[in-house]
Amino acid sequence: MDAILEVSGLAKKFVLHQPRPTVLDVLENVNFEISPGECLVLSGPSGAGKSTLLRLLYGNYLASSGSIRVRHGQGWLELVGAEPRRVLAARRHTLGYVSQFLRVIPRVTALDIVMEPALLRGYAKKAAQAKAEALLSRLDIPEKLWSLAPGAFSGGEQQRVNIARSFMVFWPVLLLDEPTASLDDKNRQIVLELIEEAKAAGSAIVGIFHDAHALDAVASRLLHMKNEGDSPHAP
């Protein structure tokens, strides 16, 4: 199958100006491509830049050099240096990102949070709501919580609301930053099933999984990452 995401010569260094000028070389010359239905797992020790790479792919961090090309709609979008509105359009339709953490917004209910990605794509509210409710049930969120803002939910409940939101729509490219971390066995199994279904539906997945069981279950390939950069240095 043809690639949907192509990364070449990607580098990231953080230049910190406070409290004294410091440069952190986190990634250098990262290259890979991935096709629909594949799951590429980023492996390597803590500090190797796995999360940084995912954030670069999502446009949340700014690449220092290199290229990230993603198939978006009928064409290819170069994310490095893209205008904000192009990155946002890619996030609405092409690039999904799941972290362990839910960004809670005051007064916005769990159901509204989960439906949002579908509504942003212009889906009918009724269809979006039916799907959101099915996902929340599947992820074992009690129905009495659906109409509440998740600020007061437990960490695990917030995490599952976030996962429900992420699997609301089909993502051509799905970026997963430890989606199963700190879930109990039953819920972890459900998330792994959701990932398998997304793969079967044709999502290309790039993920970080610390738990070996999860990794074995979903990985089609590994990308080994190690601390290649120098230690922090002055510019």
Added chain:
Amino acid sequence: MSALAHGMRMDAALPADVPAMENSQALMQADGLCRLFGPEQGCQDISFTLYPGEVLGLVGESGSGKSTLLSTLSGRLPPDRGRVRYRDGADWVDLYATGEGRRRALLRTQWGFVEQNPRDGLRMPVSAGANIGERLMAQGARHYGRLRQSALDWLRHVEIDISRIDDTPNAFSGGMQQRLQIARNLVSGPRLVFMDEPTGGLDVSVQARILDLLRKLVRELDLSVILVTHDLAVARLLADRLMVMRRSRIVEAGLTDQILDDPQHPYTQLLVSSILRV
């Protein structure tokens, strides 16, 4: 590649997923804007393009020039140099080269301006209903029943009890006044709304309600917004992209979460790292 083509369950009722037109024409363009009151006081070298549906946040400390820039962009303060152009249908209007009449008409019909202090944006001696109806009347609406109906609809939209329609805003709380000001601005269906610290003077609990309301309305109405705020949490919640101002200049611009999570400029790094987290 549509969800349907991949046989995802339950998606039968959902439309095929085609990226929306993101090549739409710009709505506003600023070129080399400059308005200075003293060295580095005011704004200078400001150029950017705003697209339909975009929410642009102007952030920076007090005195960085955010409000001066907002005034210049919204037709209230002529620049010393540079120009602001606004697209009105197929025409581009040069804001300060065009006549006063045209500029006022834009302000009344296609633009809104939400002031930090609702007392500056409302007419305090007249009723809530009249405050909402005023812009429609300025656009030629005369039918009393329809004006009243719009006022009722908008009071509901902004969660003000409709029994308050004949009260003057003096009797309202600060949060209600701010919601009324929002209704007054949006009733005429503007395409572009300027907001100057819209939650600035309010208690935090009241702030959350206004932010939630603004977030919903901006999306439902597909508004373009230029928002001044010094509160980076407000910026993260509402803005698609940010311009960071310091001493009259833009020091950094980009996608909101990228600016806040991976700031590049020393000043932005300082600004972001100075936020207290709870």
